[in-house]
Amino acid sequence: MEDINRFGPELALLIAAGLIVVGDVTLPMRGGTRRVASVALGLAGLAVSALWSLVLIVADERGNAFDGLMVVDDFSLFFNFLFVGIAAVIILASVDLLEKSRFRAEYVALVLTSTVGMMLMASTVDLIAIFAALELQAISFYVLVAFLKDGRSSEAALKYLLLGAVSTALTLYGMAYLFGLSGSTNLNDIAAFVAGADSGTRPALVLAAVFLAAGLGFKMAVVPFQMWVPDVYQGAPTPVTAYLSVASKAAGFAVVMRVFVVALGHGLISSDWSNMFAAIAAISMTLGNVAALAQSDIKRMLGYSSIAQAGTFLIGLAAVAANDPQLLLGTSSVVFFLGTYAFTNLGAFIAIIAISNKIGSDQIGDYAGVARRSPWLAAGLTACLLSLTGIPPLAGFWGKFWVFNAAVRADLVWLALIGVLNSVISAYYYVGVVLKMYTQEPANDEAFQPSPYLGLAMTAAVVGLVAVGLYPAPLLDASESAAAVLG
Amino acid sequence: MLLPLGSFGVITLVSFLGLTRDGSWSPRYSGYLTIAAIFVAFALSLWALDGAIDADGARVGFDGHKWVVVGELDVHIGITLDGLSAIMLVVVTSVSLLVQVYSQEYMRGDGGYNRYYAFMSLFTASMLGLVLASNIVQLFVFWELVGLCSYLLIGFWFYKDSARRAATKAFLVTRVGDLGFLIAILIIFSETGKLGIGDIHEAAIAGAVGSTALTLFALGLFAGAAGKSAQFPLHVWLPDAMEGPTPVSALIHAATMVAAGVYLVARFFPVFAESDEAITTVAAIGAITAIIASLLGIMATDIKRVMAYSTISQLGYMMMGLGVFGIVAAIFHLFTHAFFKALLFLGAGSVNHATGTFDMRRMGGLAKYMPVTFWTVFIASMALVGLPPLAGFWSKDEILSDAWDDRPWVFVVALIGVFLTAVYVGRMLFLTFGGEYKGGEESEHGEPGVHSEPHESPTLMLVPLVVLAVMAAVAGLVNIDDGLKTLIEGWLPRESEELVTHGGFQWWIALSSTAAGLAGLGVAWLVYGARVVESDRVRHIAEPLPEILENKYYLDWLYEEFFVRGLVLGGAAWLLSLWDRYVIDGAVNGVGTVARWSADQARLVQAGQAQLYASVMLIGVVGAIAGILIIDPK
Amino acid sequence: MDDTGTVVAFYMLSALTIVSALGVVVVRNLIHAVVFLILSFVGVAGLYITLSADFVAVTQVLIYAGAVSVLILFAIVLTPTGDRGNQETFLRLPALLLALLVAFTLGYVAIDTDWAISDREGFQQTASTIGEALLDKYVLPFEIASVLLLVAMMGAIVLVRPDSAMEGE
């Protein structure tokens, strides 16, 4: 019973997903009603899930479940809230998209199942369970990416699937080696082994670490596992792109933190993977930002930018092991940054959905004069882009601040320097969009408003952005207690 | 004793009243108010002089108000009242008073009447402040204000192209000299940490300042003085300064601007006296200035320019006097020169009033139309030449005798100068007042045709002329029993006082200088009066000197075309602007271009082929493993 | 694992597996490639048996050699005008190089690492133990896997079923 209780947040979503699909098939309803019902049910499921998580906190039901395969701790609870929140926003943002599809119930259900997968990625501590969770998320996403079923969407799905499958194979190979070395699939057992491992096992450990990093790097979208990102971001339905860029990435980082910090954090190869992540971070930031400069499609641009952002998160991870005593600072900075990034990128994508719906284009050039036609949307998008740039007092600034802080304290000043210089490069393309919206003449003067769903989602994101920017303490406390678990 | 400061305050206040109440304020009031204020200041100056005489010229000043006190920097505004400043006060206020009275008539009807009096008041006030300053920074403040006022007044008719140029030139050239002054201040502050004038004297005499620093300090001061007092090679602004109204020129040349430089050197005489190099420079520059300016005076055709060059050359005399340790003689000459030079300018103004021109070639025969003007100008001219018993004779004689005492070569130069002075003065007199009237020209006020028949100036303009003529005649007697000597020397520290030269009156020197003067006048008579010798022939013989002189030794060209336009604007600034645009901005934009280019390269990898992506991924994996295991095999 | 039978079986099965896999690469007909693929799967199943992993071996045969292969055949059949030539793309050489590099790396690591070998005998009876584990300790991943299969099913429907029926509603 305790197991089920702790599994409650996920269970709620699974039940909701089931109800949606079954209800859609069985209940006689008109198309529009079905859409609203699916959305409402999905949101209700998310709400229950969030409430359940809250109950777990209030009742202090933290602890292991399922024979130690899964834990409910501050780390997993943090990500529960994060993913549930993101999913809620994504569902809201997808309402317009669903108008055109007959698979609205399936869509909502897939969002929910992928959320479950990601929640489990953050809360499972056994390789087998992690693998299952990873795949649940991955397969849900393969379908979501292809959801438009047009040429671009399916091409995006093909690329995502092909690379995802290869990276899954790599991950599995790495997991196999970890199992072969430690004889266990449990992260804590592996940690115990790694802590006492002798140097004879180093080649296999390195191989396992790199293969795992490759598989998870695919999710995090860092160089050189980022190649799919621009194409998939561009081809996928925009809400799914948003979902990918925020949730999937965060889930990837959650797993990496669990696996690398808990299992590989102390001992033989911690400095190896720290160096690797540092290098990856530097390259990801630079490549992502530089490539983004030349983009004319805003989704593609945000794709490259998300690569750069992921590189920035990785700075925090590199800082984790580079300096054992400060281990927690790096982790907490990444967790914090993920939180702020969620608001920011979601807000940006929602604005893009709203704007693109209206102007019928994802080309940055077509954003000219949007500020005139829809001042609030433009202002919201501007806030998000500035936050991505790292301009205070928006949430994104604090994210970067803590990550760089962690880097500096881990003796990685060079990495922090590369990070800040990349912020400068990124300013160029982020602010370029703002510039288009504010200083150029619109093609026509017709004013427009986002749909109420999008407006709600947008407002939520921007309010979060500014609130965290002005008073980051609560989110910081949450991320610190989340990180403390991994120590 | 604070009253002179009070007068300064009154004048300053008036100046701003005059400015801001433009319109509702009858212009005449500005004039009256200014004159009244200056009269009070004059009276107070006399009172101050009386006090100074009682004190035998010693300092009766006191430190006044805190101005800037920061850390070791301590600038207090104070008043120095001693023999030197008392004399200067009297000179300044008296000449100023007369000039203002004269201006009432001269400037009548000018649109900028208010502005004129405002600037004039500020001018006089600044000069008074300069004289009274007890602190070198304070001195510098008023020094610059004097420069400012001259700038404003020279450019008074700002719509005239020549006026605006002349004003800017005056300010800039003197500013170059002021840099020296400023650097001098910096040197002395860094050496002694003091800025009070008395403190600096003490430090210099006590040897607290290194000799190099002291020399540099003195030279810096002298650079400032050279700028204001129009010493070679910074004299180029003064002739152009004629663009202002004539009374302004009178004030600038007699009592205010140019006197400031001499005053400065005199004020820091104890410092100069400690540095042989510095004082020699003063003497040499003075000598050069005296000669080259009088040569230029011979060639000038504009009556005011002649006088301007004469001023420069007389200032050269004063500097020479200081350079031979003859501080008494120099200040004495300043004193007498103030009167006769003011008189000359006012006379020139009067002539202009009558003829509407300053071009001597358009005048002639004015003696019979304007007797008062003629006689007063004649007295002034003879004083300038240095004929006894006029004021100029006594003071110039003293300089000559001091020079003989200290450095005979200066004496020789000075004697040549006397001769040349006489030549151009004679030329000026003959061309203007002798011969036939040649018609005059359009006036400054733009009323053509009224000057066909020249006439004497109104009384209000003549009164100052007469008063000044009297002064020019008798002022030389002041020092006949060393009356000025005690005053001028009284404030000096004992060590410096011992260095002062007192050549005393020597018959042979007096005779030789008079003879030189008469010879010069004679030459002038031959060429311009009796026209026995054709001026063209003289010119031909002296080739290429006249051409050099007409081009003013090419200094203007050197400064304006070569330094400013050529080197600074055309060279340095132009090069820098290229550097700015192409190298710096090029680098900035280049970063952008490089980034763009890399962006285009970076996206090429993204060729759209999924398996290519997977390959990159695996290259990364293999690379990472190899990297970790090979680079760092533990 | 010293008995000759096992050794011979290992080498033969390895050969079968790898040669068949290479066959998938080499043959120029996609249908033939599938046949080689099935052979390779069977070879792997045989290797499982040499490792006394009977349950896994059976699963392997059932799911891989059976279900997955059939799926693949279906896919080939459902894309009738698709390319049946089994050609390589322009990445042939780089991919070959990469594959060799990966093989070398993996092999090097496998050999270079000191593995903690146990002297345990082969498993006797794996199926029941695995079954218990699945329903007890690993019930969570088991549940996830079942959801996953549902998702895959749903996904397949979403992807394959056309949207156009929408107008009908």
Next chain:
Amino acid sequence: MSVNLEHYLIVGAVLFSVGLYLALAKRNFVAVLMGIELMFNAVNLTFVAFSRFVRSPNPLDGHVFVVFVITVAAAEAATALALAVLLYRVRDTINVDRIDLLKW
């Protein structure tokens, strides 16, 4: 002559590489999928080999893992092949190197 862990690992490695080559170099998406399945097989073989040979409190966990991998691989294959059908419908081809509209 004996067969030990390394032998199996090397077989796995070779199988993995062959699969990788297929995945990277084959033109037909279905062939690519075959490569991926081979890679999964290689991993499975490795797992089972480890289960057999290494010290472990629960050696059969490796087998459990393999069961999951097989399940997941099947699900993934199903999705992938559905996608292939979809692609074939909208793009008239399942050649990976022709599906490259999204780039740069």
Next chain:
Amino acid sequence: MLSLAVFLPIAGVLAIVLLPKEEEHRAKLIAAGVSAVVLALIAFMFVDYDRDRAGYQFVNSTTWLDSDFSNIKLKYAVGLDGLSLPLALLTAFLGLVSVLISWRIELRPREYFAWLLVLETSLLGVFSALDFVLFFLFWEIELVPMYFLISVWGSGNRVYSAWKYVLYTFFGSALMLVGILTLGFTADTFDIRQLARIGDINDAIIPTWAIFTLIISAFLIKLPIVPLHTWLPDAHTDAPTAVSVILAGVLLKMGGYGILRMSLSIMPDVARDASIWLAIIAAVSILYGALMTLIQQDLKRLIAYSSVSHMGYVLLGASAIGTVGLTGASMQMLTHGLITGMLFVLVGMVYDRAHTRNIADLSGLAPRMPFIAVMMVVAGLASLGLPALAGFVSEITVFLGTFEKHEVMTIAGVIGIAFAAGYILWTIQRVFWGAPDPRWESLVDATAWWERGPLLAMTAAIVAIGIYPAVMMDLFESGVTPIAQRLG
């Protein structure tokens, strides 16, 4: 009260944003009201500041962020001391001025005035922040309004200029962020008051000179120094008048303030070693800026380059690392703010009327616009360092303070003054004097209260400071004395 003053403009922004579109002309009234109240508050603090008890006053401090893992306590802490108080006053003053001279803005007035007020908050925040991170926060916030103000309401090549401004500044602040973090890590605090008390930093993770360089680079770009200055002429030229005023008047001072407050007082050891380099940079900037000014044809560009030159004096004074030099430097910031602000107001007025800023096109404007001409002469003279006006006081103090330490560089600075006289007088001569041009026959003088008022107020301030500088000087001295003592 200080917090109130800092954040009051934000309240104004909210009020403006909530205005309905039909009422948008009220935006300027709100902006003017808010900035007037801010000015009043700060003026009250200026008077109320206890000069006998130097140090930070009006302090509001509260913990804002407390990290468990890195010993970081970020504080929201604001306060003013002798160094920052006059600068805050200047900010509030120019804030009001900039609102007034924008009275006729018609393009999107709500946004315009809202951004102006945001700018004011960020500037006040920079000068009053007592926590280095808070300082950085305000420092960065300033970018956003500036960017919009230039790129939307600017003229000419405004987009490029806004870019250049943002990227330059952002580059500098990026480096500064790393510097701040390393410094905070080493010193275990971000509190400026504590940082200024800790001893020499020896065990930093990177060499202290590197930290120093990282931090000061932001300030040097902002100041700006040659060769990091090219954003300034562009930004100035293309910005709307009010923004040029703020930019020249206050924004550049952020750099100078940062150098004094952060670079010198927190890392005195390095500062001592670096002072000769700072002096050299300063001398180069002064001369380079002056020479560039001489050949400018655009009035705004001209003043912009003169700013480069004049801000060089700030750095020169700072490089003296003594009380006198530092006081001079801070004084120079204040006076340059007033003078150059005034010059930009005037140039803006000329431009509004004549629609050109090209010096060659303008001539003989004085008879047409005597008031503007007189004001221009006053401002110009103050700018060239004429005694009895504000500029002289600061410049001579800088020179007096610096000469002892860096003789040659100071002399270079002195030479810069001569150039200043050259370009100012030459400009006035060409633009305002000379024969009236018939083209400019119809131009009218500044007559409205919102045009004359600010100018007269600025003149009064310039003259007052020039004649009795002690009123500011004493404050600045009390502010920089602790810094000078640390530099010892």
